Amino acid sequence: MDMQASPSATPAGSAAVGAPLVAAQDLCYSLELSGETLHILRNVSLRVEPAEVVAVVGPSGSGKTSLLMQLAGLERPTSGRVTVAGTELTKLSEDQLAEFRRDNVGIIFQSFHLIPSLTALDNVALALEIASPQLPLAEVRNEAAAALAAVGLGERLTHRPSAMSGGEQQRVGIARALVTKPRLLLADEPTGNLDQTTGLMVIELIFELARRQDTAVVLITHDPALAKRADRMVTMSKGVLSETPAAPAVQ
Numbered sequence: 425m426d427m428q429a430s431p432s433a434t435p436a437g438s439a440a441v442g443a444p445l446v447a448a449q450d451l452c453y454s455l456e457l458s459g460e461t462l463h464i465l466r467n468v469s470l471r472v473e474p475a476e477v478v479a480v481v482g483p484s485g486s487g488k489t490s491l492l493m494q495l496a497g498l499e500r501p502t503s504g505r506v507t508v509a510g511t512e513l514t515k516l517s518e519d520q521l522a523e524f525r526r527d528n529v530g531i532i533f534q535s536f537h538l539i540p541s542l543t544a545l546d547n548v549a550l551a552l553e554i555a556s557p558q559l560p561l562a563e564v565r566n567e568a569a570a571a572l573a574a575v576g577l578g579e580r581l582t583h584r585p586s587a588m589s590g591g592e593q594q595r596v597g598i599a600r601a602l603v604t605k606p607r608l609l610l611a612d613e614p615t616g617n618l619d620q621t622t623g624l625m626v627i628e629l630i631f632e633l634a635r636r637q638d639t640a641v642v643l644i645t646h647d648p649a650l651a652k653r654a655d656r657m658v659t660m661s662k663g664v665l666s667e668t669p670a671a672p673a674v675q
């Protein structure tokens with residue numbers, strides 16, 4: 425491990441006023457596979473402001489998840505830079521990245537990733553406990569309960585995932601991602617396992633909570649109706665990102 429203490433590991437709040445929360449610049453990501461170079465991301469640049477929701481659309485295999493992995497600092501670019509909340513992720517060690525993610529980034533997955541043996545309350549509380557080990561346990565549980573109430577699950581605190589519907593489990597996933605009040609929320613097809621109505625509800629909830637907490641959101645979706653609800657839509661095609669012009673307003 426290449427761990428060195430560095431003040432740049434916990435810079436939350438250091439972003440200049442008016443600066444984008446996310447700035448990816450000329451990101452390239454390639455892998456060598458069986459002697460061939462696979463170009464997964466090609467000169468991708470993206471800026472996301474605080475409280476802005478950006479939807480990423482594009483065909484399967486175009487590089488959407490790979491982009492999210494870069495923004496989360498879970499993969500390192502071959503070249504280019506990613507800056508989140510004023511910190512250049514590309515300069516951090518693995519441990520610093522883990523710390524940075526814990527303090528600044530929330531992630532929502534398509535398949536919920538809840539811990540089956542824990543209640544809804546404990547699933548959410550655990551995330552906050554890990555992010556803020558100094559918080560008294562009673563406060564952790566209060567915050568977790570409040571986050572679950574905010575997603576409409578105030579009455580389901582003691583239910584385990586197996587006793588909840590897909591939409592409810594995803595709402596627990598949202599509460600878990602947002603309980604730490606992340607500056608950046610990344611969501612990889614958060615409605616992929618839900619029917620359209622529940623999906624729309626879940627998306628509206630993500631938007632509302634993100635706005636309330638001033639969180640920048642980057643959201644992958646295959647559903648054009650959901651993508652249109654975002655502030656901005658970008659399209660990934662064969663590793664190249666392009667802005668999707670907004671549809672003209674209906675008169």
Ligand SMILES: Nc1ncnc2c1ncn2[C@@H]1O[C@H](COP(=O)(O)OP(=O)(O)OP(=O)(O)O)[C@@H](O)[C@H]1O
Pocket residue numbers: 455457462464482483484485486487488489490491
């Ligand atoms: N670790 C890896 N090893 C080999 N190939 C990879 C790896 N990571 C990504 N790829 C390839 O990079 C391309 C982009 O993958 P990615 O998962 O980012 O696409 P996607 O747009 O999210 O697709 P989907 O919508 O199907 O989830 C794919 O061709 C994928 O096979």
